[in-house]
Amino acid sequence: MTKILLQGNQAIAQAAVKAGLQFFAGYPITPASEILHELVNEKTVKLLQMEDEIASINAIIGASLAGAKSMTATSGPGFSLMQESIGLAHMMEVPLVVVDVQRVGPSTGMPTLPAQGDVMQCKYGSHGDYFPIVFYPNSVDELYQYTFHAFNAAEESLSPVILLSDGYVGHLYETIEVKDYDKTERTLAPLGTSNRHFTGLTHEDSKPATSDPEIHKKLIHHLEEKQKLVSKKYNAYEYIENTSSNTLLIAYGALSRVTYHFKDDFAIYRPIRIFPMIKDIKKIAAHYKEIIVLEMNTGQYVNEVERLLHRKVHLVSILGGKIDLQDIWSKLKQIRREK
């Protein structure tokens, strides 16, 4: 086992190569560009710098269907441009890895500062109903490891898996042990071997069926069920129990690193697979009187948590990219006082 100093974005690139990446298409954007830069010199990866993120996602769809494990990486603005084709990849059942290293938005926002504003975009960014698997690691080591899992889950579910990160974790340098994790091999036969028709239209047996509600319901049901089944393999979360506290903090990604400072006063739950949501949170939450979600947006995951638990959940919202321990502490105390 070797220990090396790696940046978060570099870790994704290097793990992707080890996980079997063969084709990468991307467009430069802060704070994700290092992934593109890191892959440029990889001999086993065919790389295209495309004209935009729409071309990038579509090129990896084509490459993946042709048999190459494929990935793209971007940040919020580019992720928005990819949304239509992410829906296509769900409908055509194409394995892909899409990395989103989040920055402050909306629009061009604050390009160099971290945020967590794309949580809903991961889940609901494309039109129609689909059931994405989304991982959100919080360290360089985890980014390395979950890049493998993202590739494997993509192959197992035949769907685009989102690896969510942020400008903080993406640019963080940490020493990690690089290991080879298990790899799921391709099962989908490549293009040029049969007479299948891959289409974004509602379809059955390779044939478009654009006016039969029953076929559509069956297809959507199939998409949902397979995502549930595959994601069971990746029930990844961190739970730091605290029997002397009546409050559970929920945080993920960059911000979750700060919550470790509060573990003497609070219990902590950190989902790594943020979607589909892990049901274990129901049992965990039952032990605590109060629940507080901390996130770097005006409240996205908090609504999902509330919806799952059917109870009131508090929010600590951090905006503008600055993570200040004192500020978070006083916000937590404020919530305690109000009760």
Place this chain on the structure above:
Amino acid sequence: MTKEITYLNYLKKERLPTQWCPGCGNGIVLKLVCLAMEKLNFSQKDTVIVSGIGCSGRSAGFFNLDSVHSVHGRAIPVAEGIKNANENLNVIVVSGDGDLLGIGGNHLLHASRRNTNISVVCIANSIYGMTGGQSSPTTEQGSRTLTAPQGSAETPIDVQSFLKAHHCYYARSTVFHFNHAEKCITESFQFKGLSFVEIKTQCITNDGRRRGFKNAYEMLISYKENYKINNKAEVLEHNEIGIIR
């Protein structure tokens, strides 16, 4: 003795007839693509057809080989991904003028810079057929459409110029000039690099009707009258058809 119609083997017979309107020119383009593949002995196993969205975008689904029906405008980057992942495949794009030159125009521009070895067949009916007959990037100036009732004010797109500048293959033909069109497509499939063939095609339902044509036949004959073959041209005039390499 009747000659066996072998080009039909490239199509999924169970999906015929197509759902295109009576008089639509798209079927002629499907036949042209099949004939070109047959002439070059393209095996169904090593060939992939990609389409975007539109009436023409339905083309991919009729071929009896692996095919991809992508989203509107993105057939070219999908095809480039396929070719980059497996360069032994013959990768052919068949799609509409709105799809390839309007919403997807920027991809064509940059695919031509990359000169990716794929063949693009553009069904240029000079209209957005599927959505009811709005102006498209190949609508002639002055031509009446649903969104330009007084006649289109805009210059139709000139793809020949940048494809030529980027050393790609460009050809223009019409569904009336069947043999010429077949030659254009066959040669384009042999070209090493990006090839683009624009086939002028009639849409009676959502274009011709509005421009005073009584039927599809009249539109077809208008191609005979309006386009002249020029095989020596360096640059094709707007009423000429031919091949630019």
